[in-house]
Amino acid sequence: MPEWFCTRVTMTCLLPSAFLFAILFSGSIATAEFPPAPALQELTSEFRQQALNKLDADDYRMRTEAQQILEQGGLETAQALPKYVSTASIEGKVRAEKVLEQITLKLVQTQADEQIEKIQQVTQDFRQADFDLFGPRLDEFQTTYSTLLERASVRRLIRLNAVINFAKANKPIDGISNNIFAIDLPETIFIGDDFTGQEKDLHHFSSILRSSELLLGNGRGIYHIGDCPIPLERLRDLAAGVPGVAVEHRSSAKMGISGSINEPDWKIQSVQPGTSAKYAGLQVNDTIVRLDGNLVGNFRSFTVDLEPYQPGDRLTLDIQRDSTKPKIVELELDEKKQFGIEIDADFKRFVLIKSVAKDSAAERAGLSSMYRIDRVNGLPLFRPEDYAHLMTLIQDEETIKLTVRPLEAVEVQMRGWVGPYR
Structure with missing residues (x-):
């Protein structure tokens, strides 16, 4: 191995050429654990400085070789670049920016997510050093490799115990073919009391949710579960800068x-x-x-x-099954033209029995608060007001026929909250 490498590990993980396809077309993620990223080789400080000095050399080949050497470095090399670009020539600045791009891609490919966090600050330092030059170039880089960078944010959040739901969407992949591919886009993010991230990690939320803005629109959201350590208002402030993203709080129990x-x-x-x-x-x-x-x-x-x-x-x-078959019961009216049913006026979705009088015709027919009424003498009912109106029309009747359907009582044991459902 050349003397200008300071070896930190004895083995390096080389990724196959199909890596990009694995990133773009992998399945939906609910929750997962990733192994720690492999350590990367780094240039010695002395050799790094020699290569930086040669980026502005008179000889073109020497400048190119220096750039190629620097591209073999890691985070420490990237962190040395802003100081260099503050005094470099235009070509030196452009070469340094290319070095930064290559190091960023290498960190993304090897899932060195903590180092990617730090290299984002280097990117901002470049923008501040010469925004007119670096701003458009770095924006183009972000756009070109947005899927790779988004997956880095996904991995980071999952390592921090966030849960991410993906939705299928059809999207053309520029540079691969003119075909439309079905890909997974981040739709909702869930963080609970076991979330180990801090407010400095919240930029990952906006990063991955922006990537699905065009295709998913208002379907995206962030769920604040139970005693999540991140303040709910902080998440709402974040979502205010990402159009179409809703923020909801949920208790630690879910129904599903x-x-x-x-x-x-x-x-x-x-x-x-x-x-x-x-x-x-x-x-x-x-x-x-x-x-x-x-x-x-x-x-x-x-x-x-x-x-x-x-x-x-x-x-x-108490639930109403959509498949429950109705039955008809015939009731005799008493001398007050009553048969013992009180309708729940506060329930507006259909006509629901609130109570049944003791020893009434309705009780003898087996009716209770676990029934709804669909018809009176064949006339349909939709709201409590309909029932009250029909009862005024049957005062001369001795008996009435009610079409009813029973409700069903279901016991549910609540479980911990995972996923996008209640």
């Missing part, structure tokens, strides 16, 4: 379902595998009516209602 926040008559849209909701038997298109006896509003308010629950807690959901 998704639903439409803006839809008043919402139903369960998906049930995540391996979650408490899945084990409890919740299904897509179920309507959650009550949580531990209390009425459930829209999906957002439901997530708020879940805040007090912790992993291991048990709760009961």
Whole structure:
């Protein structure tokens, strides 16, 4: 080995030529552990300085050889470049910037994420030294290698115990072909009380979420889980600079379902595998009516209602199965033209029985607060107001026919929070 290398390790990891494809087309990441990055060879300080001095040499070949030598260095070599460019010629500055690019790519390829953190400061030092020269060149470098640099941020956050969800998107890859590739783009980031990062690591959030802005738009988000050490307001300040990114807080317990926040008559849209909701038997298109006896509003308010629950807690959901078949019950009206049913006026999604009077016709028919009413004498009901109106039309009747469907009580044991679902 040449004398100008100071060997820090005895073995180097060489990456195959397919590395770029592995980065671009790898599968979605939920959570993972990465091995520590291999240590890199570094130039001795004396040889590094000799090469820097030759970047402005009169001989073209000597300048080129000096650049090639410096490109073999690592972080320490990169950190020596800003001082050099402050007095270098235009060509010397350009060559130094190329050295910085090559060292950055090498650190990315070898997953030396902690060193990549430090080299970002070197990049800023270059911009400050000569923004007119280095600004456009470094912007072009960032754009060209954005996918590689984004993956470095992904690895860094995962090492800090963040969870990242990816979404499939179709995107042309410039420089590879004119075809459209299905790739994974970062959609949501989740950090909880085990997040070991600090506020200085938050630039990784904006870095990877900006990369998916064009294709994912407003579908991106950051979830602040339980007693996360990063202040919620700090995340909201960060998201304010990244258009289309929402920040939400969630308790440390999860259920494992998704639903439409803006839809008043919402139903369960998906049930995540391996979650408490899945084990409890919740299904897509179920309507959650009550949580531990209390009425459930829209999906957002439901997530708020879940805040007090912790992993291991048990709760009961009254749900309406989409597949439940209706049945018809015939009730006799008493002398007051009543049959013992009180409708829950606070529940607006359909007509829900709130209570049944003791010894009434409704109780004898087996009705209870675990039923909804779809029709009265064949006429459809949609809201509590419809029921009140129809009851004024049947005062001359001796009996009425109700079309009803039963609810189902489901017990759920809450688990720890992972992934993009409640």
